[in-house]
Amino acid sequence: MTGQTVLFVEDDDTLRQATVQALELAGFAVRAFSGAEAALTAIPPNFDGVIVSDIRMPRMDGLQLLAQVRARDPDLPVILVTGHGDVPMAVAALKDGAFDFLTKPFAADHLALTVTRALERRGLLIENRRLRAAAAISEAAGPLLDESGAMARLREQVRQFADTDMDVLIEGEPGTGKDLIATMLHRGSSRCARSLIVVPCEALSDEQAAIELFGHAADSVPHTRLARVGQIVASSGGTLLLDAIDALPLPLQARLLRVIEDREVQPVGAVRAEAVNLRLVATASDLSSAVRDGRFRADLYHRLAATCLRPPPLREREQDQLMLFAVFVDQAREQLGLPPYAMTDQDRRHLLAHDWPGNVRELRNFAFAVCNSAQSGVSSEPIDLRARVATFEASIIIDALTATGGNVVKALGLLKTSRRTLYDKLERHGIDPEAFRKD
Structure with missing residues (x-):
């Protein structure tokens, strides 16, 4: 049927x-x-x-x-x-x-x-x-917008993984949106009605970590007679996010591996383990390096790395920087109650020249900073986001062609983009390099 x-x-x-x-x-x-x-x-x-x-x-x-x-x-x-x-x-x-x-x-x-x-x-x-999952993922995907296609492929992977109960490792540099991807995985899953429990592993001491994750039985910890539910059990039916999992103490990594394999948790001081409906998402910068350094168990790494998402750093997404900056500028204006912001030459030079070691997080902070400190040069009329991006993009190309006298090869060096991409944008914006050539 x-x-x-x-x-x-x-x-x-x-x-x-x-x-x-x-x-x-x-x-x-x-x-x-x-x-x-x-x-x-x-x-x-x-x-x-x-x-x-x-x-x-x-x-x-x-x-x-x-x-x-x-x-x-x-x-x-x-x-x-x-x-x-x-x-x-x-x-x-x-x-x-x-x-x-x-x-x-x-x-x-x-x-x-x-x-x-x-x-x-x-x-x-x-x-x-x-339908709700697709809408939630689209709504959450702001910093994962792209023009180059790399993030579109990543968003599709997120959609595919969200619709399963697989544990997922998100590995990437600081500021690349790992927490956002974890949120998208949760919102896009059948577990979205339950909680997303976030455990920042870097903030846990060795003594705290065991109780925080696994909980403890009644009368098993000094100064308290009450049992405590650990975050693993609290996340049952929802999603558990272990942020910076490479900071988890080594002795607890073995216990976590058993939980992942058996889907059972034994609280500190408890006689029996209890079943848990677990979906684990973990983030890290580079777990393979942690394994080589002896800070992370190889068996746990291989168990997590079976399903891995790797958001690329912003320096590899040059075509996305303009769009993202415009998105963050609009967010900043809305949150700070500011009028539309007109990008300055100084902003443009910074966007082109900077390597963005802090990735998307640093770009967002930069957008908020320039909007917050702006004292002049703001437009009195609202500008459509796409129109703003197109105008900004065209002005940068014009600046590069002006500086190089219409020499496309030299302009490519300034813009740090491919020949095909530049010619596509020249056609899109109706820009003729010949008009900039010097006699």
């Missing part, structure tokens, strides 16, 4: 086979399980199907399965199957979030109709999530 899958859970072999056959004859794709535990492990991130489960089962029953499913995804439809004696229990389950319930024996067409309604709702919800 729709390609969506029904996960059917029933411990009775005969009933399970008969129900699977009825669902398949109705056109549904079905995966059958004899126990709730196996069904739970088979639910992928952003699962677009539904779950049909018997209530009375050994080990984990249908109500416990419902609770586990809702902890992962409150909007995933669960249809419960019950005997006549369990109807009050099933009605209570509806209040706890079950989509519907069927009493045994049920007609095949009644089952098909209920599953169809659940799949329709799930399909609409998944589509709305995707």
